[in-house]
Amino acid sequence: MQLKLILSFLLLTTCVLAFSQKKPSGKSNEQNIDVTEKGLIKISIMYPYTEGKTFNMEYYETNHMPMVAGFLGSNLVRYTIEKGLSSGIPNQPLPYMAIGTFYVKSLSEYQAAIAPNKDAIRADFANYTNVMPVILVSEVVK
Template sequence: MKSVLIASFFLLTTCFAAFSQEKPNTAVAEKGLIKVSVMYPYAEGKTFNMEYYQTKHMPMVAGFLGSNLVKYTIEKGLASGIPNQPLSYMAIGTFYVKSLSDYQAAIAPNRDAIRADFPNYTNISPVILVSEVVK
C-alpha cells in the first residue's frame, strides 16, 4: 500500500511539474523586428472584403517579402475602445520582418501590383505605420 501511495505521489508531482512549467515569452523573440502595420480606417460608405484580403492580397504581398518575412497577421475591426463610437479601423494587416531595407527593396518593384489589387477588396486608402518591436 505504501509503495502504491509513493508511486501515485510521484506520478502526480511529475504531471503537475510538466503542466505548470512557464511557457516561453514569444514577445521576447520578436524584439528588434520591424513591424509594418497597414491600417484601413472606418468611414461611412467604405467597404472591405476580408475573404479576399485573407486569401489573396496578404499572401501575395507575403510572397514578395520572401525570407525576410517572419510572420504576418490579419485583424478584423469589431468595435471602438469607446462605447457607442464607430470603430477606428475596419481591418489591420501586419507584417513582421527582419530588415526594413530588405522590406523596402522587396516592396518597391511590386508597389504597382500591390496598389492595383486594392479595388479587389477595398475602397479605402490605408494608413501605414512602420515601427520597431521593443518588447
C-alpha cells in the same frame, strides 16, 4: 461492445494528445520566432472605417496578404490579419475596419522587396476595398 470500447479509447487518446500539445505564445509556427522579439520591424497597414466604404475580408485573407507575403521572402517572420469589431470607447465609431501586419527582420530588405511590386500591390486594392490605408512602420521594443 468491444468496438464501442475501442472507439472510446481512441477518442480519449485524441483528446489527451490535443490538450497536451504545447501552444506557442506569440511565436510564428513556421520559423519559431517570437514576434515580440526586440528589434523586429512591424509594418501595420490600417484601413480606417468610414461610412459607406467597403472591405472584402475573404479576398484580403486569401489573395492580397499572401501575395504581398510572397514578395517578402525569407525576411518575413510572420503576418497577421485583424478584423475591426468596435472602438475601445463605448458609443464611438469603429476606428479601423481591418489591419494587416507584417513582421520582418530588416526594414531595408522589406523596402527593397516592396519597391518593384508597389504597382501590383496598389492595383490589387480595388479587388477588396475602396479605402486608402494608413501605414505605420515601427520597431518592436518589447
